[in-house]
Amino acid sequence: MNLEFSEEQQMLMDSARGFLEKACPLDKIREWESLPEGYPSHMWPKIVEQGWTGIVYPEEYGGLDLPNIDATLLMREMGRVALSTPFLSTILLSGRAVLEGGSDEQKKDVLPAIVSGERLLSFAFSEANARPNAATVKTTARAEDGGYVLNGSKHFVEFAEQADQILIVARTSDCEDPEQGLTMFLVDANTPGIQYKTLRVMALQPQAKVILDNVRIEADSVVGEVDQAWSVLNPVIQAATAILCGYMTGIAERALDMAINYSKERVQYEQPIGAFQAIQNYLATAWTKTTMGEYMAYYAAWLIDNDMPSREAVATAKAFVGYASVEATQLATQLHGGMGATVDARTTPFLKWAKQLQHTLGNSTYHETVVAEEILDKDPLGLDVKYSVALT
């Protein structure tokens, strides 16, 4: 048992941190909040240049072929600068669904294009129930004239209006089990019949509601097997959720760093406020929770990388990190006093992001219901004896 980073992981983190701190200073992060595009689009080519868009992709598509845990570490660094990018939708969700489910032809077309930054993808999966489960999908795809006709609506789709292509999950068959009968389609974002309603959400991130009104598409836009999408999507969403927990950890850590540094500098009652035990208690607890959440993210990603049962660990991480990062950013705001509550406070982007991300890919309450299923309804996994896992 060894929870230390490898030399390569340390190098990855150090170089990412060095680059991002220079490219995204705190005052810039605040300025970007008022960008008309809704996110700092100029950062994406820079991220491509770093090679990060290829982190989880095989070398044949221009990728680095690194494990999920390394992607988690990288996302943590992006979280530390609250960097808004299409990383989740393009690289971790839609692109990966193509990698895991797509034909050779689709992979050769899509993957090098997203790794090189030429193309952005959005992920049109979740609908009215705003949950990352199969039951969310009510949009239908009716077979007609050798193609399909899509009808329905997708909610809270990140980068929908910025993407070149959209990955749509729809029902091709009516089945009692909601996990059956789903199919993925990859289509051009400007296909006739697709409408976008811009949503202005709390954090700096473009989102839209996507309305599919008799959208006619070709049969070759199907990704993977018809009716069998969930078997591809489920592990892709699981991995993305674990990696996202890294991003959330980064958000929390940076907010906490700001709070700690400010508590050392800010003098009231002739003391740095960090000398007060009340403040020390707050920060010690927030640090403890953030660190536990950080390692929950690593643990979940590590289980996935090692082909071990991970549903419980992913849900635990997402729920806990959701709470921990929200608390850390609220505390950072609180400790900055009146200044923390001003429009220009440097902690504000982090405060908003933590809350936004707590609800991305299922909120803490949702993931607790998953945890309950895992611990109450299923047989114990035996990770301890069967897989020698140290977490007993």
Add this chain to the structure above:
Amino acid sequence: MDFRFTPEEQAFRMEVRQFIKDEIPDILKGVEEIHSDHIELEMEVVRKIAAKGWLGAAYPKEYGGQGDNNAPMTEYILLDELHLGRAAGISLTCTYLVSIIGNTLLSIGSEDLKQRFIPRILNADIRFAINYSEPDSGNDIASIKTSAILEGDEYVVNGSKRFITCADTSDYLWSLVRTEKGSRRHKGLSIILIKTDSPGITTIPFEMMNGIETCDVIMEDVRVPKENLVGIEGHGWAHLMEALSRERFTMINFKGVSGPFDRFVQWVRTAEIDGERLADDPVTRQKLARQHLDMVGGKLMQLIAASRAMRKDYIPTVEAAASKSWRATLSWGKADMALDIMRNYGLMTEECPGAPIDGLWAAEYCWAGHELSGAGGLDLNRKIIAQQGLGLPRWSN
């Protein structure tokens, strides 16, 4: 990063698990602390552990140890499995012997002390009590008053100590005393080993809310040979900090909290109240899941500490304080949660026939108060995290 034990570590873990199954009598299971009722039985088990060579894994061969390079992990696995097997009392005895006193002696003790004590420690034929706190000195241990003044070849000790668990069943008191007359706070302190049957020592046992026993120790003109000084005279504070770091890391195992919770989850899976399955109730499910998150967090913090203990010359003080303070944070809350789900049935104690889970949660509720104060209180451990981990300043008047 690897959350798995190596094949060797796993084999050792399974061996310990089997040993616990075979060799630890049921009466010692669920005994969370050392209790004088079971001392003889308990020491028999500890001697069997010693005979396996497990106590001395980390110790140099010259003192009867195994000289194992991977020893912190071996020690971790042994103590962790003991907790998992609900034999926390035995784990605690091993911790006292090997982790706190043995290791500190090895690090700072004179050659004479090492020769005299370490082989006996590794054979488990000696018992110690930790003799630090006083009626007026709890978390603020630098305020102790017990004096030990050198007269010729002996220290003459006067003072009283409180919450000295096992003082009445031990051979030696590992004692923090003031060796410099008139010294204040952290200065002039020393650690000495006092034989418990020395003339002038009175031990008065009393019981805690959770059923464990601890003692007051009164020392009146107790004479201690000066060879029993541990480390350097007047450097007691630094020595104490080292011993306390070891104590927090090894003594406070998170299984003490997660173990009862896991038993509770197992119970909820099949339990019914008035014909209704508890596992079908959405509120129960949500509460249990929420608590599960906190349990996983605590287990991970403990693993982080264990993993970092493998670093050369690193004592994971901050990580251990986090594990400890988290355990304390959850103390009453987890019992509140369980008792709420169990309704009045949870309040039935183990003496009550038909009490669900053997009256576990009535006992856990009474145990929780101890969680908050043992091995440094909740706020003290948070202060360690804040000042040593996060670099926050100390209060200055």
